[in-house]
Amino acid sequence: MTTQEKGQVMTANRLGDGEVVFLTRAGTWSEKIDEAALAQEPQALAAIEARAAEDVKANLITGQYLFNATRIDGLIRADHIRERIRTLGPSVRFDLGKQAEGKAGAFAAVES
Amino acid sequence: MYRYDEFDAKFVSERTEQFRNQANRRLKGELTEDEFRPLRLMNGLYLQLHAYMLRVAIPYGTLSSRQMNQLAMIAEKYDKGYAHFTTRQNIQYNWIKLEETADILQALADVEMHAIQTSGNCIRNVTTDQWAGAAADEIADPRPVGELIRQWSSLHPEFSFLPRKFKIALTGAPTDRAAVKVHDIGLRLHKNAKGEIGWEVMVGGGQGRTPMIAVTVRDFLPQFELISYLEAILRVYNLYGRRDNKFKARIKILVHEIGAEKFKDEVEAEYAKHPAQQTQVEQAELARIATYFAVPEFEKLPRLSKSFEGARLAHPDFKRWTKNNLAAHARDGYAIVNISLKPEGGIPGDTTATQMRVIADLAKRYSFDELRVTHAQNIVLAHVRLDDIYAVWQKLVEHDLAAANLGLAGDIIACPGLDYCSLATARSIPIAQAISRKFADIDMQENYGALKINISGCINACGHHHVGHIGILGLDKNGEEFYQITLGGSSSENASIGKILGPGFAAHEVPDAIENILNTYVKLREGKSEDFLTAYRRLGAKPFKEALYATA
Numbered sequence: 315m316t317t318q319e320k321g322q323v324m325t326a327n328r329l330g331d332g333e334v335v336f337l338t339r340a341g342t343w344s345e346k347i348d349e350a351a352l353a354q355e356p357q358a359l360a361a362i363e364a365r366a367a368e369d370v371k372a373n374l375i376t377g378q379y380l381f382n383a384t385r386i387d388g389l390i391r392a393d394h395i396r397e398r399i400r401t402l403g404p405s406v407r408f409d410l411g412k413q414a415e416g417k418a419g420a421f422a423a424v425e426s
Numbered sequence: 427m428y429r430y431d432e433f434d435a436k437f438v439s440e441r442t443e444q445f446r447n448q449a450n451r452r453l454k455g456e457l458t459e460d461e462f463r464p465l466r467l468m469n470g471l472y473l474q475l476h477a478y479m480l481r482v483a484i485p486y487g488t489l490s491s492r493q494m495n496q497l498a499m500i501a502e503k504y505d506k507g508y509a510h511f512t513t514r515q516n517i518q519y520n521w522i523k524l525e526e527t528a529d530i531l532q533a534l535a536d537v538e539m540h541a542i543q544t545s546g547n548c549i550r551n552v553t554t555d556q557w558a559g560a561a562a563d564e565i566a567d568p569r570p571v572g573e574l575i576r577q578w579s580s581l582h583p584e585f586s587f588l589p590r591k592f593k594i595a596l597t598g599a600p601t602d603r604a605a606v607k608v609h610d611i612g613l614r615l616h617k618n619a620k621g622e623i624g625w626e627v628m629v630g631g632g633q634g635r636t637p638m639i640a641v642t643v644r645d646f647l648p649q650f651e652l653i654s655y656l657e658a659i660l661r662v663y664n665l666y667g668r669r670d671n672k673f674k675a676r677i678k679i680l681v682h683e684i685g686a687e688k689f690k691d692e693v694e695a696e697y698a699k700h701p702a703q704q705t706q707v708e709q710a711e712l713a714r715i716a717t718y719f720a721v722p723e724f725e726k727l728p729r730l731s732k733s734f735e736g737a738r739l740a741h742p743d744f745k746r747w748t749k750n751n752l753a754a755h756a757r758d759g760y761a762i763v764n765i766s767l768k769p770e771g772g773i774p775g776d777t778t779a780t781q782m783r784v785i786a787d788l789a790k791r792y793s794f795d796e797l798r799v800t801h802a803q804n805i806v807l808a809h810v811r812l813d814d815i816y817a818v819w820q821k822l823v824e825h826d827l828a829a830a831n832l833g834l835a836g837d838i839i840a841c842p843g844l845d846y847c848s849l850a851t852a853r854s855i856p857i858a859q860a861i862s863r864k865f866a867d868i869d870m871q872e873n874y875g876a877l878k879i880n881i882s883g884c885i886n887a888c889g890h891h892h893v894g895h896i897g898i899l900g901l902d903k904n905g906e907e908f909y910q911i912t913l914g915g916s917s918s919e920n921a922s923i924g925k926i927l928g929p930g931f932a933a934h935e936v937p938d939a940i941e942n943i944l945n946t947y948v949k950l951r952e953g954k955s956e957d958f959l960t961a962y963r964r965l966g967a968k969p970f971k972e973a974l975y976a977t978a
């Protein structure tokens with residue numbers, strides 16, 4: 315049986331090199347979506363929003379926002395194709411981006 | 427070819443140092459993102475889907491081999507070994523680090539280039555024909571006039587706060603390769619019965635959300651009255667253009683709202699107040715600027731080349747490429763070589779560092795050290811001796827640059843779309859690749875004839891889908907990509923905006939839909955000489971709609 319939990323993930327770009335990152339439960343930024351915190355309760359949401367705002371101030375990240383995602387059997391799938399592409403890299407160049415560097419999300423941009 | 431003057435060079439090196447300082451302060455936290463964002467955008471640095479993206483300006487799309495080699499160096503050292511040529515004749519790097527951007531800007535400045543974006547509501551870059559100064563059908567090289575307009579406008583305080591940004595395009599040839607009718611102002615050179623030359627002035631074209639075709643306000647403006655007349659147009663725009671709504675502020679909306687006749691009357695009335703007094707100044711300025719676009723030292727050559735004809739006979743692939751990718755040069759013994767950046771299944775406009783170096787080397791050896799980037803995302807060697815063309819082609823073949831599809835179905839224009847662009851609503855590149863693969867056979871492409879397929883990944887229309895003979899616009903429907911097809915667009919001298927054919931398609935359905943459209947055209951055309959656009963204009967949308975939606 316698959317388990318599914320819906321929630322939101324906080325993402326941003328790392329300030330110095332622009333790398334796409336996701337906020338983890340430990341309050342750090344990971345390059346891998348599967349390490350992201352999936353916020354489900356209003357309190358958890360408020361906490362990751364506050365953390366992101368602080369890290370903007372601390373010059374760690376830029377361009378932060380929340381997106382909808384679903385945890386499926388322990389792995390996080392962004393609901394929208396745009397965010398799935400951000401967890402992978404260009405869908406037309408598998409040799410580039412997270413998918414080429416062992417940092418990819420588990421779900422394809424589009425299921426074929 | 428175009429080069430910096432001393433003023434530009436000083437300005438650029440100052441700006442580079444300034445940016446280094448700003449970037450360091452941002453990294454240290456002395457500047458907030460809100461403070462820094464406008465500064466980085468001004469320097470061509472955008473935050474895109476995966477990373478920072480740097481957009482580098484290429485004035486008139488023209489590069490020397492030294493500059494192209496430097497672009498290759500940047501791709502290798504600071505990016506992932508490639509870059510993307512855009513429909514705005516720029517080059518974009520997709521994986522840039524903020525920490526390294528100042529070094530890149532310095533590397534650009536070293537070869538007299540920059541990433542400074544003209545921003546704000548002023549006259550933006552002036553664009554022209556990629557075959558300028560070479561094409562056989564050209565009346566005169568339009569680039570000096572383009573530069574005259576650029577210099578005049580960038581110094582003009584009255585026109586630094588227009589209601590909205592403003593783009594001017596011009597062509598010196600009757601065949602319009604500069605898409606002048608979809609610019610705020612388009613200029614086309616004409617020669618009258620007396621042999622004098624003058625400008626046809628068109629106003630109010632544009633793409634984006636509200637695509638429109640420019641209307642002609644003057645059929646034949648004497649050559650040296652141009653600047654005064656442009657001033658009159660801009661004054662009318664400054665006075666009446668809307669400033670309350672960003673989406674209604676372009677001059678196309680004004681022309682549309684008050685009507686072409688009324689707009690014309692206003693311009694003429696304004697022009698009558700200040701008739702061109704300064705035509706001598708204009709003439710002298712133009713002469714000065716023309717030296718920046720000096721004519722290369724062409725050899726006197728026979729019209730035909732034996733070696734060229736021999737190679738054509740001996741190598742059918744070469745012959746086919748010469749048929750599709752060469753254009754007639756104004757000088758005997760020369761041709762314009764068009765390098766297609768659209769190999770089968772490739773990413774339109776993407777070029778590796780190695781390919782850039784190969785092209786730079788070819789330009790240096792065979793085309794007076796000059797190459798040009800086109801808005802169709804291809805590259806032009808403008809002046810190659812017929813005797814050298816076979817050698818050029820062999821080198822291109824070695825590096826996957828010899829696609830013989832210029833102006834055919836495989837020569838697809840596509841913006842980066844959702845694979846790279848943070849504004850995108852759908853992907854463009856995979857659609858281009860799928861179509862390119864479907865029509866990989868050049869025989870098939872030649873049978874379909876002259877064709878422009880344009881793909882944009884959102885309504886901003888960077889892929890110019892409104893003016894594609896077949897336009898494809900990627901949209902988002904409940905989180906799924908879907909694609910709207912328009913037919914009948916054109917950016918040529920007979921410009922038109924494409925019309926939406928019907929309901930959109932899922933990504934995987936698009937190639938079949940395009941094939942269906944093309945087969946319908948082949949069935950109904952009046953012989954092979956009637957190209958797709960002409961047939962569509964004769965037939966209308968109906969048979970295409972029937973073919974496409976009947977089976978669904």
Ligand code: SF4
Nearest residue numbers: 841847850883884888
């Ligand atoms: S058309 Fe849209 S998706 Fe394509 S490059 Fe422009 S803004 Fe990005």
